[in-house]
Amino acid sequence: MNQWEVVIGIETHAQLATVSKIFSGASTAFGAEPNTQACAVDLALPGVLPVLNKKAVECAIRFGLAIGAEVARKSVFARKNYFYPDLPKGYQISQMDLPVVVGGHITLQVGQGDKAYEKVVRLTRAHLEEDAGKSLHEDFHGKSGIDLNRAGTPLLEIVSEPDMRSSDEAVAYAKALHALVQWIGICDGNMQEGSFRCDANVSVRPKGQAEFGTRREIKNLNSFRFLKEAIDFEVQWQINEIEEGRRIQQATVLFDPDSGETRMMRSKEDAHDYRYFPDPDLLPLVRASYRSCRARCASVSSANSACPTTMQRH
Ligand code: ADP
Ligand code: MG
Numbered sequence: 001m002n003q004w005e006v007v008i009g010i011e012t013h014a015q016l017a018t019v020s021k022i023f024s025g026a027s028t029a030f031g032a033e034p035n036t037q038a039c040a041v042d043l044a045l046p047g048v049l050p051v052l053n054k055k056a057v058e059c060a061i062r063f064g065l066a067i068g069a070e071v072a073r074k075s076v077f078a079r080k081n082y083f084y085p086d087l088p089k090g091y092q093i094s095q096m097d098l099p100v101v102v103g104g105h106i107t108l109q110v111g112q113g114d115k116a117y118e119k120v121v122r123l124t125r126a127h128l129e130e131d132a133g134k135s136l137h138e139d140f141h142g143k144s145g146i147d148l149n150r151a152g153t154p155l156l157e158i159v160s161e162p163d164m165r166s167s168d169e170a171v172a173y174a175k176a177l178h179a180l181v182q183w184i185g186i187c188d189g190n191m192q193e194g195s196f197r198c199d200a201n202v203s204v205r206p207k208g209q210a211e212f213g214t215r216r217e218i219k220n221l222n223s224f225r226f227l228k229e230a231i232d233f234e235v236q237w238q239i240n241e242i243e244e245g246r247r248i249q250q251a252t253v254l255f256d257p258d259s260g261e262t263r264m265m266r267s268k269e270d271a272h273d274y275r276y277f278p279d280p281d282l283l284p285l286v287r288a289s290y291r292s293c294r295a296r297c298a299s300v301s302s303a304n305s306a307c308p309t310t311m312q313r314h
Contacts, residue, residue: 002206002207002243003206003207004204004205004206004207004235004239005165005204005205005206005207005209006164006165006166006167006202006203006204006231006235007162007164007165007202007203007204007205007212007213007215008162008164008165008166008167008169008170008200008201008202008231009159009160009161009162009163009164009200009201009215010159010160010164010170010173010174010198010199010200010201011157011158011159011160011198011199011201011217012157012158012159012160012174012177012196012197012198012199013131013155013156013157013158013196013197013198013199014155014156014157014158014177014181014186014187014195014196015028015131015153015154015155015187015188015194015195015196016055016056016059016060016154016155016156016186016187017059017185017186017187017188018053018055018056018059018154019055020053021041021042021053021130021151021152021153021154022050022052022053022056022093022128022129022130022152022153022154022155023041023050023051023052023053023093023130023152023282024039024040024041024042024050024051024152025039026038026039026041026042026152028153028154030190030193031193032149034136034145034147034148034149035146035147035148035149036149037149038133038148038149038151038152041152042133042148042151042152043088043148043151044088044089044090049281050093050279050281050282052077052282052285053154056128056154057100057128057285059154059156059186059187060100060101060126060127060128060156060186061100061101062184062185062186063101063126063156063158063180063181063184063186064100064101064104064126066180066184067101067104067105067106067123067180068103068104068105069101069102069103069104069123069126070101070102070103070104071100071101071287072098072099072100072101072102072285072287073286073287074098074284074285074286074287075095075098075099075100075127075128075284075285076095076096076097076098076278076284076285077093077094077095077128077278077279077282077284077285078093078094078095078096078097078276078277078278078279079091079092079093079094079275079276079277079278079279080092080093080094080096080129080274080276081274081275081276082274084132085135085144085146086132086133086134086135086146086147086148086151087132087133087151088133088148088151092129092130092132093129093130093279093282094127094128094129094130094157094276095127095128095129096127096271096276097276098284099125099126099127099128100126100127100128100285101123101125101126101127102124102125103122103123103124103125104122104123104126105120105121105122105123106120106121106123106173106176106177106180107119107120107121107176108120108121108169108172108173108176109172110168110169110172111168119163119164119169119172120163121160121161121163121164121169121173122160122161122163123158123159123160123161124159124160124161125158125159126156126157126158126159127156127157128154128155128156129154129155129157130151130152130153130154130155131150131151131152131153131154131155132150132151133146133147133148133149133150133151134146134147134149134150135147156181156186156187158177160173162201162203162212162215167227167228167231167232167235168228170200170227170228170231171224171227171228174198174224174227175224178191178196181196191222191223192222194222196222197220197221197222198220198221198222198227199217199218199219199220199221200217200218200221200227200230200231200234201215201216201217201218202215202216202217202218202231202234202235202238203215203216203238203248204235204238204239204242213238213242213248214247214248214249214250215248215250216234216238216248216249216250216251216252216253216262216268217251217252217253217268218230218231218234218253218254218255218262219252219253219254219255219265220254221255226255226257229255229257229260230255230262233255233260233261233262234253234262237261237262249267249268250267250268251264251265251266251267251268252264252265252266252267252268252269253265
């Protein structure tokens with residue numbers, strides 16, 4: 001019988017605590033009547049132009065400094081093309097080849113008492129993007145409603161390296177990140193309202209094997225308990241599949257909290273399926289000078305040393 005090792009990498013969407021959207025002046029306040037906070041840009045009316053929100057950029061830079069990352073000298077917004085009823089433009093504005101934040105790491109405390117240990121998780125990147133709208137499936141007598149209030153809400157997508165080796169480490173990482181984004185004031189951390197949600201990429205491999213196994217990505221986990229339950233179920237499912245002679249196929253799956261199971265949503269799309277290309281409506285984001293950027297964010301970096309302690313208390 002093989003001994004299995006679990007490999008986990010996490011992608012997190014943190015909603016940035018700005019007053020207005022990333023490319024329009026519409027409000028980002030939560031809970032308004034549907035479609036009352038969607039302006040012409042968010043509705044994707046023809047001829048409108050996006051204008052980048054400076055505050056969203058400052059949040060991303062602040063995050064980059066807090067995790068010891070490189071704030072890119074130049075980053076570029078790209079169109080990620082796909083069709084969805086709650087995405088009227090037919091593409092999401094995101095960043096692909098040149099993200100605003102590159103590298104960095106977070107140090108975690110995992111476990112308690114004698115078993116406690118420190119773990120460093122490397123971050124791959126963090127990039128700015130807009131959220132999509134929401135499809136509402138209730139109250140419409142067999143039809144769906146579309147609410148575009150959330151369309152254009154600024155998100156920072158934070159991508160970790162596949163450095164975690166258990167669901168406990170994944171939860172410790174998510175909690176540390178959750179504490180950090182609130183502590184540096186870039187995200188309100190409200191998980192019920194979807195301000196902080198995680199996708200867990202999970203694979204298993206025989207202990208001692210150098211290559212990673214094929215991963216499946218569990219989408220949109222908005223509680224630490226669900227994150228743990230979903231990973232634990234998924235790991236067991238993958239081990240069973242392999243031990244029964246089947247292969248894991250790369251896929252996107254959803255976690256159902258009621259059954260405690262993960263279920264396939266779609267086979268995994270690759271980046272080239274989205275036909276990313278630089279958005280011609282937006283200029284590249286260029287760092288004026290490293291010094292002025294440091295000066296503006298000095299309050300963040302000087303307080304950095306206190307951060308791990310703050311994170312442990314959460
Ligand atoms: P995408 O999901 O957009 O295809 P990436 O290929 O960059 O993006 O990977 C997304 C996440 O999956 C990252 O957090 C990465 O660490 C993690 N990951 C990549 N390969 C594996 C693997 N074999 N097992 C577990 N996690 C992985
Ligand atoms: Mg992904």
